[in-house]
Structure formats: C-alpha cells, structure tokens
Amino acid sequence: MPFTTVDVVIFTVIEARLRVLLVQRPNVKDDPCPGLWALPGGFVDVDRDDSLEACARRKLLEKTAVVSPYLEQLGSWGGARRDPRGWSATHVYFALIPAEGLQLAKGANAAEVGWFEVDEVLGWPALAFDHAEILRAAVDRLRSKVEYTSLPAFLLEEPFTLPQLQRMYEVVLGRDVDKSGFRTRMLAAHFLEEAGYVAGHSNRPAMGYRLRDRTGPVVFPRTFSPRQ
Amino acid sequence: MPFTTVDVVIFTVIEARLRVLLVQRPNVKDDPCPGLWALPGGFVDVDRDDSLEACARRKLLEKTAVVSPYLEQLGSWGGARRDPRGWSATHVYFALIPAEGLQLAKGANAAEVGWFEVDEVLGWPALAFDHAEILRAAVDRLRSKVEYTSLPAFLLEEPFTLPQLQRMYEVVLGRDVDKSGFRTRMLAAHFLEEAGYVAGHSNRPAMGYRLRDRTGPVVFPRTFSPRQ
DNA sequence: AGAATAGTGTCTCTAAGACAGTATAAA
DNA sequence: TTTATACTGTCTTAGAGACACTATTCT
The missing domain is CATH 1.10.10.10 (Winged helix-like DNA-binding domain superfamily/Winged helix DNA-binding domain)
Known part of the structure; x- marks a missing residue:
C-alpha cells in the first residue's frame, strides 16, 4: 500500500519578487533527503485531518499562521521511486498569501524555513524528492492563470x-x-x-x-x- | 494510513451525445457500495504500476482496450468518510477517446459496463462513493477547457x-x-x-x-x- | 512650482461574430 | 437540376493595446 502525503506550494510577493516557502530537511542519516530544501508538507494524519484540503490548510497554518489563504489543488504525484522509503503519492496544493505581517514558524523537524525567489530556486541543482518538478508545475500554473x-x-x-x-x-x-x-x-x-x-x-x-x-x-x- | 485508489473518467461521443463510461459495482454484501454505478478504477498495484498515470492508463486499457488516449489529471479526492472502509484518497484522471470501433471489456468484479449520457447521469440520485461529485468536476473541466x-x-x-x-x-x-x-x-x-x-x-x-x-x-x- | 503617482480620453487595429454567398460532390 | 454538404467573403463591432493627456497629493 502506498503512503500518502500532502505538500503545499506557498507563494507570496516580497520586495517585488515572487517567492516560495521552502523548509530544509534535517541533516540526519535516516532522512530520505537529508539537508535538502523541500516544499512544506508531510504525512496525512488520519485522526486530525478530515480531508486532503483540511490537511493542506493545517500544514499551511502551522508554517505561516495564515488562516484563510487562497488554496487550490495543483495535482498529485505518485510512483514507486519518488521517495526512497517506497511507493508514495503526494497531493499538492498551492496557496497565495499576502506578504504583509507574515511571520514564519519553524517546524518541529525542519532545520530552517525561508522565502526564496522562485526564479532562483528553479535554477538550483536539486530540491528534495520530486519537489523541483512540482514547483515548476505550480509556477507554470500560476503564471498561466494570471494571464x-x-x-x-x-x-x-x-x-x-x-x-x-x-x-x-x-x-x-x-x-x-x-x-x-x-x-x-x-x-x-x-x-x-x-x-x-x-x-x-x-x-x-x-x-x-x-x-x-x-x-x-x-x-x-x-x-x-x-x-x- | 489512508488507502490509495485511481479512478478514470472516460469520455467519448456516441450518437451526438457526450457519454461517460460507468461500471456497476457487484451487488454483494461486503461491497462498500453494492449495486451502484461507479467510475472505473480501483486500488493502485504497487508491483505493476510504476506511477499514478501508469495505473490510470492500465485501468483504461483494461476497460476499453484503447492504448493512447488523451489523459489528463483531474485532481484528487480524499477524506475520512468518502469510503466506508476508512480514510481513502483517490487520484482521478479524465480521458477522451474516439468512439469508432470501441469495444468494452467487462471487468472481473464489475457486473456491468456501459456508456451513459453525461447529462442524464448528472441527474441520477446517486453514484458510488463521491463519484457524482467527481464526475461533475470532470464535466465542468471538460466543458470549460473546450471553450x-x-x-x-x-x-x-x-x-x-x-x-x-x-x-x-x-x-x-x-x-x-x-x-x-x-x-x-x-x-x-x-x-x-x-x-x-x-x-x-x-x-x-x-x-x-x-x-x-x-x-x-x-x-x-x-x-x-x-x-x- | 515641480515631482510623483492616480486616473482618463482617444485612436488604431485585430479578430470574433453574423450571415450571405460560392464550390463540389451525389442522387 | 436539385439537394446536401464544404468552404469563402464581407460587413460590423467589441475590446485590447498604445500613448498622450488630466487630476490630486506631497515637498
């Protein structure tokens, strides 16, 4: 049975640049992508999360303290090899939030959190898992819908x-x-x-x-x- | 841990009507939705399916024998109550196929298979699980993209x-x-x-x-x- | 007064929509 | 020759794009 996660691509504009929230994975041996930057997200909690969207909303709230953002489902990515721990499927949402008064909360198992310029991140050699592909899809979707x-x-x-x-x-x-x-x-x-x-x-x-x-x-x- | 399924909304046009492929669930006691019509789909097979899309393609091929349809991800639906068996998430694709020379294969555990007029089905009192909602989303997406x-x-x-x-x-x-x-x-x-x-x-x-x-x-x- | 930003007016031109027309086949 | 379908031409008009203009505030 595949395991299920939810990831959120959170966009905002700071200093006239489109930015995305990334969290750094802990640099420990048993992490599947140690030290790499990743999209915020993680396992569905079947006790706390009533639906996929509720799960996404929870993860977004935990990271940014933003209560009612624009949230849209982007798609899902699943396969045998995207996570070394086994067959996995992630449901991805993307969110737009205003930059004013933002404060970031470090996650429990996240070493660092930050807002990064989207066009820079797209040029990086790697993100965790298939998150580079997911981010690109989110940026494509956003730019095309903005038209x-x-x-x-x-x-x-x-x-x-x-x-x-x-x-x-x-x-x-x-x-x-x-x-x-x-x-x-x-x-x-x-x-x-x-x-x-x-x-x-x-x-x-x-x-x-x-x-x-x-x-x-x-x-x-x-x-x-x-x-x- | 939620369980993972893939469903496919297969559209074609027969006799100047937009139609969708539905399969009837077996009318047995241990089925979660006995006797109801449902979208074709089912569990991901982690041994045979390399990815979600491959799984959708397999299910489509099994039902229609169509090899290279237009296939697009529609979205995913997941939650605690959509399937009585427990927390589940389904990844939904929608497909467009030409009607010429179509032949339907009855599935192993499907009582009946058929092409139904979309606007009729949308008026039915119920489909299995949340498939009525999913079908509506697929039709909305199709109609809006066709514009x-x-x-x-x-x-x-x-x-x-x-x-x-x-x-x-x-x-x-x-x-x-x-x-x-x-x-x-x-x-x-x-x-x-x-x-x-x-x-x-x-x-x-x-x-x-x-x-x-x-x-x-x-x-x-x-x-x-x-x-x- | 000048600078900076907010907001308006006007001209051009593309392409969609409406509809009438012509072209090419079969019966 | 009629009928059915394929295809083209022309006119009108909405609205986008370009850009110059006016309006309102601060220094």
Whole structure:
C-alpha cells in the first residue's frame, strides 16, 4: 500500500519578487533527503485531518499562521521511486498569501524555513524528492492563470488599490502591463467593490478595493496578449 | 494510513451525445457500495504500476482496450468518510477517446459496463462513493477547457474533417458554433496538418486533418463567446 | 512650482461574430 | 437540376493595446 502525503506550494510577493516557502530537511542519516530544501508538507494524519484540503490548510497554518489563504489543488504525484522509503503519492496544493505581517514558524523537524525567489530556486541543482518538478508545475500554473484570471488579488491584503494590483500582475508575469487597459479590464470584470480612498506614502491617494467574492478568482474572456 | 485508489473518467461521443463510461459495482454484501454505478478504477498495484498515470492508463486499457488516449489529471479526492472502509484518497484522471470501433471489456468484479449520457447521469440520485461529485468536476473541466482549447480533437479518429471537429465542439458545448469563425480559428491556431481529402457518405468531400502534436491540446487566446 | 503617482480620453487595429454567398460532390 | 454538404467573403463591432493627456497629493 502506498503512503500518502500532502505538500503545499506557498507563494507570496516580497520586495517585488515572487517567492516560495521552502523548509530544509534535517541533516540526519535516516532522512530520505537529508539537508535538502523541500516544499512544506508531510504525512496525512488520519485522526486530525478530515480531508486532503483540511490537511493542506493545517500544514499551511502551522508554517505561516495564515488562516484563510487562497488554496487550490495543483495535482498529485505518485510512483514507486519518488521517495526512497517506497511507493508514495503526494497531493499538492498551492496557496497565495499576502506578504504583509507574515511571520514564519519553524517546524518541529525542519532545520530552517525561508522565502526564496522562485526564479532562483528553479535554477538550483536539486530540491528534495520530486519537489523541483512540482514547483515548476505550480509556477507554470500560476503564471498561466494570471494571464486570464484575477488570481493576483489574493497576493494582497484588503483593501488594495488598482496600481498595487497591477504591480502584482507585473511581478508574477515578469513584464509591464498597460495601465489604462489594465484598469478597464479589472473594472469591467466586476469582481471588485470600492472601499474608500487609501492614502499612499505620498502623492495622490488611490481608490481602495475589496473582492466581492473571496472564494475564487474571476476568469477573463481573453488573455493578456501584448502585440509582438 | 489512508488507502490509495485511481479512478478514470472516460469520455467519448456516441450518437451526438457526450457519454461517460460507468461500471456497476457487484451487488454483494461486503461491497462498500453494492449495486451502484461507479467510475472505473480501483486500488493502485504497487508491483505493476510504476506511477499514478501508469495505473490510470492500465485501468483504461483494461476497460476499453484503447492504448493512447488523451489523459489528463483531474485532481484528487480524499477524506475520512468518502469510503466506508476508512480514510481513502483517490487520484482521478479524465480521458477522451474516439468512439469508432470501441469495444468494452467487462471487468472481473464489475457486473456491468456501459456508456451513459453525461447529462442524464448528472441527474441520477446517486453514484458510488463521491463519484457524482467527481464526475461533475470532470464535466465542468471538460466543458470549460473546450471553450478555449483544441481538446475535442481527441474525441476523433484521425484523419478528421473540420465539420466533424465542429460537431464535437457543438456536442460538448451544447450549442451551435458559427462555421466561418470556427474554421478561421482552428486553422489560425496551426495545430492541424492536412491529410488529403476524405470522401464523406455523400456530397462534397472535405479536407482531412491530423494533429501536429498529439501530446496535448492547443490553447486559444480567447474563449468562444457568442454575443448575447 | 515641480515631482510623483492616480486616473482618463482617444485612436488604431485585430479578430470574433453574423450571415450571405460560392464550390463540389451525389442522387 | 436539385439537394446536401464544404468552404469563402464581407460587413460590423467589441475590446485590447498604445500613448498622450488630466487630476490630486506631497515637498
């Protein structure tokens, strides 16, 4: 019988960079991947976890103390050789959380925890298990969904302004987005509601917005597609 | 420790209807859902299956004798109460196969196997386990992807004609599609290559096409969106 | 006044949608 | 010659993209 784990790919944006939470595995002999960086996760606890999603939520809460993030199932990876301990299957979720006021809790058996720039990590020689492949799938999914959904809104604390939201899009997509088109698109999709003016650090204050519906992103009928 | 299964939602189009393969569970006392219709699937065999996808492929081959279908991971469902035998997690794949020359093999422990109209099944009072929920998720995924990908091509044997492909779109979407726009869209996406004229039953022969790449569908930059 | 950021107006152009038309086969 | 299906052409229009413009705050 295969053993079952749940892993979570947690994204946030810090200092204008898309980052992912990684934990370092303990550098001891009996660990399957000693010393390597891994996605947070681990075994399902059949007594505490009522479902896979509940398990993912628990693991996310333990690491980041974030209660209600955006959480989406990414997929599952399973096979005979991905874990030296035997046939295993992991259910992977990915989460988007706002960076404001984040505090990391070191796990019991995790040597270190940190936020790493996604594009750097993708260039590393190895992550634990097949976590490099999983991370790549998560980044691909995120970048592709950002082209046609309102997902980046979940990277911001409410209320947020349209310029802030635009910056989230630009950070994730890795390219500039036209201001005017961006604004019409966001307002036309009707997923934002006004929440009063927010004073910035200086200069003209901007309108703050809240999501009408925090359960999921809105899907736009077209992708962002700059002319080449 | 949870136990691990793999289920497969197999779609095809027969007589202009989107259909799904279901198997009837044996009507015996020790079965968890006796007599109910279920998605084909079952336990992972750690000796025969090298990976989750290999397991799905095996189950599909056993039921339909189709060797290289379109196969995509749909998601996973796991929890304490979805199977009366205990905490379980299932990895679900969905497959698209052409209807031509299909032959069904009855499984060893399956009383009956059949192709059922999807919209009918969605109205049934119950399927085994949480398979009603899983089927709904699969249909939602399929219908939404059909709006912006070339997925319906995998419902046809090659070579196929553009009118045939259009019919697949119309069956899955449940609405008519404009011929002219459909053709420009398909040809502009450049995923088809000509394969000589195919004589229909009567009337003017149509150009046959093959997929340039059978590994996956092409993504269109916009969804089909008829004006309201 | 000047700088910085927020927000609007306008023009162009692509491609989708609607629909009428032409082309090629069989009966 | 009619019928059925395959395929093309043309017109309209929505909306994206580009970019210049105005508005409001702080220093």
